[in-house]
Amino acid sequence: MIINKETISQLASQGKRLDGRGLLDYRDPIKVDLNISWTAEGSAKVQIGNTVVMAGVKMAIEKPYNDTPDEGGISVNAELLPLSSPEYEPGPPGIKAVELARVTDRGIRESKAIDVKKLCITPGEKAWFVTIDLITINDSGNLFDACALAALAALKSAQFPKVDPATGAIDYHTKTGEKLPLLKEPVVVTVYKINGSFMVDPNHEEEGAYDARLSVASDERGIISALQKGGAEPLSLEEISQMVDIALDKAKFLRKVLNSELNMRD
């Protein structure tokens, strides 16, 4: 079904959406499943409406960077699998995957969500490095919010693997029960501007109709740790102020959903 961009745009200006949601409503259901991969140190699957993504955490011991000898590190990678949408093709990550990974990365890194000093084992020699891989299973829109939520859930579930004290080798088959030093819980809310109206959680068709978007990563105190404006249209200061307000409010909602999902599954 090809839905006219004009229709979405006109409806938005009247505060309406094709699927009957309010402009600031997320889709149902929002589901979070932890430990969906026994081979990962931590993992989660997040579903928002028809969008399904996975995040997997792997840990390795490496030499710290020269300028931060007493710190471990994190990195985020995103794969837009051709399995997840007819629009994606096999091959190296394109700009969409790179942006997704980098926005998720900044949300976590800049909020200092992980205490990287605690990841250090021997300064200048050994530290834990954490890689978060984001994977799309079905892309029906709003990957920024879904991936950040999956990344946070996977980090919350992650456990260090056992290290042989004699050889220093990692036994990936044995988890220690020791959790990552998580200081903050950043979530991302992306606010879309379509024909003068603001909207969250667009589906695939709505994503094809926006004029501008703003992704806002914020922690539980409401402190912003990453911003990313997208789209060709400019935004005024007034609009940015409104969009950030929406994002901070919706972040509370997402955090509440995440925590109740995690408690329910404990």
Add this chain to the structure above:
Amino acid sequence: MAYTKRVDGRKFDELRPIEAKAGVIPNADGSAYFKQGNTIAYAAVYGPREMFPKFKQNPKKGILRCFYSMMPFSGSGERIRPGGNRRSQEISMVMMNALDSMVDLSAFPNAVVDIFVDLPQTDAGTRCVAICAAGIALADAGIPMKDIISSVAVGQVDGTVVADLNYNEEAYPAIVSDIPVAMTHNGKQITLLQMDGEISKADLMKALEMAKIATEKIYELQKKALKEKFTQE
């Protein structure tokens, strides 16, 4: 020292627990989830759709392509670098060969049918699980097929022929052989056969007989998954 008791307590011809579902990826034309023991595969079929680049089009019939990939966190050791490697290329190729002869794309000249299989966690038998998932996804997509393909690994652990080896059996400290097999349901034709390790001819034939029975059990589960999807709709 004979192998008299399997490491996970299964009977010699017993498969690991299997869970199969059809239609799990709404964007795809056909899709499946297949879990066998601790190995999980998602498969999605897209097509028939126009083949790009155009010079690869076949004006006589459609082309089948397979893309097998392990997710970066799905290996039992370190993170796997995304982007494919020689192993995933080879598996994609043998999967394609396993499925191609049973898929009839003569009605779709210049088109392509793509099968993507991605695994979030693995514990041996990944190519077989991938083929089982692909078989369901192809049927779910309504791609014309002469027969459905089911796949299982059989082999020999320290002199004993077994079905569906897990990682601990593949790594068993004795002579082990691992034989991934794919078989058609009606014709009992073999469309995938590989092996590594060591085995006598007598044990090989015994193992292949075991594969025949094992793939039949898998076929029933594939069929059940498809039925469940279409009776639900």
